[in-house]
Amino acid sequence: MGVRDSGNGLYSGMYFDGDRPASLYNKNVEWLRYPHFWWLYLGFVAFFVTLLRLTVLSKPEDLGRVLTVTHVVHNMVFFYLFHWIKGSPDNFSQGEFNGLTLWEQIEDGIPWTKTKKLFFLVHTALVFAASYVTDYDFSYLAINAPVYVFLGIIPKIPEMHRVRVFGWNKTAGIDDVPDDLLSSPSRPTATAAGGAAAAGKKNR
Template sequence: MLAGGHGNSNPNTNYLKSRGLWVAYSIGMLVLHLILLSIPPLSIPMAWTLTNQVHNAITFIVLHILKGVPWIPTDQGATSLLTHWEQIDEGRQFTKTRKFLTASPVLLFFLTCFYTVYEPHHFVANFLSVCLVTLPKLPLFHKVRLFGINKY
């Protein structure tokens, strides 16, 4: 499959900028949470922790583990070693998309802390997962592969 068009060879750089994406993203999170809430054996704190964990796991895999693009690239492999996060907005930092994607897991974490009533086990699990998705988003870690993990 060839993607893009109109001078845009890599939709990974800009589809997150498209209209309504922030709303869709929030609705997705809400739906995930409601589904988890509707499972009878799960208590409310458990449902919140799971929402946080599942959300962070998905974003971590999609934004920070998978490299390259899912279609036949026309850039001779320029993005084949870059994660999705590094491709966003051609690698520019502090753009609106990046701000939104950085703030949303932290906001979710605050909500989760509140609804788990600061129970230590929940807190530790949620804090570790929010750190895992927030640290690689910092400009400091742009194109950095600690200990060569996920380098090639």
């Protein structure tokens, strides 16, 4: 049976047509629906800033460094958790999300949802705060700007959905769908492919 892509980004869709697993049953992203998640998320960021201010960067003039370190660490941790780790520990999905990162699983991969916009807002607020406090000093911008663009923004845009740049973070057997199948607007189903193969044998 030839490898195919059903357009839904699911593992089983590479081999046969089927229904999408309900997003509500993906426990890997279900916790993002809870309102108190955002308070906890922002609380962790505030705690990290406070920790730096009370320890290694406690001087008044160190606020710019504190916000820059917070911005960089936040982007690195967020990128690893949301844009690098793939799959879902939930057995209900039966491996359907093995080829998707956490970000690609959020709200069934629909772009520009409220949740995703809020994440964009947090990233933007952090880089703006770090740049404003440092008076847009070039030495800080040279760090904050690339981190914001390449770790905070580009991985989140819809055009990067299921894109593995230079093959990084690819999973053999899941992410190696031929490019012509991914880019083709009309993809043959497994039934059609089997019928075509059978017809070819009869014509020999």
